[in-house]
Amino acid sequence: MRLLVIDTALGACTAAVFDDDRALAVRFEPMTKGHQERLGGLVRDVMAEAGVPFDSLDRIGVTVGPGSFTGLRVGLAFAQGLGAALDRPVVGVSTLAALSADLDEPVPAVAALIDARRGQLYVRIRQGDAVVVMDQALSIAAAAQRIAELSPEVALVGNGAAVLIDACPDLAFARRDDRIAPTPHTLARLSAAADPAAAPPRPLYLRAPDATPPSRLPGQPRQPTP
Structure with missing residues (x-):
C-alpha cells in the first residue's frame, strides 16, 4: 500500500510517503505554530523526493488529535481536500494511539501523555495489547x-510526561520519552492498518474548547445580575 501521512496536531509538522512499511520520503520539522504555512510545501517535497505521482497514492493518513485546535484542523483540512481531489480514502489516527505505539523497545505498559494545560493531561494507557484507559482528559x-497502579513497569511517552513528573516527582516508571510528536513510521503503520469506515478523519476533542461564544450580540444590553 502506498500512502501519505500527515501530522500537524502537536509540536511538529510531518509529511511522509510510504510504500507498505518502506519510507520513500520523510519530512519532520519541529514547530509549535506555522503548520499552515509549511504543510503544503512539505507534502510537495516528499512527493517529489519519493518520485511518485499523487494519483499513485492508495490512502492518506492524518492525525485527528487530541492536540492544538488550530494545528490539527490544518492537517485534517489538507488531508480531506487532497483525498477528495484524488478520490482516495482518508483515515484518522489518534495522536495518543500513535504515541502509545511509538516505543522501539517493548515494555509491559505505556502511558501516552499530552499536556492539556489547565492542570490536565490527555491520557491513553496501554497494557500489553489492551487499552486500559481510552483517550480522555x-x-x-x-x-x-492510574499510572501508579501499573508502576514501575509503565513507560511515559509524550510532552505530558514532564508535566506529570514535575507534579508527582515520587511517581515510579520504567522509562520516559518526551517526544514532541508521533514518528512518521508509526503513523504509516497505523494508517495502513486502519479501517476507513471505523477511522474517519474527524477531530478528536476530549474537552470543551477554551473559547466560548459571546453571551450577547454587539449592542445588546447586559442582562441584570439576579
Missing part, C-alpha cells in the same frame, strides 16, 4: 493515580 492527580 484527566487531572494530573487522576492520571498519576
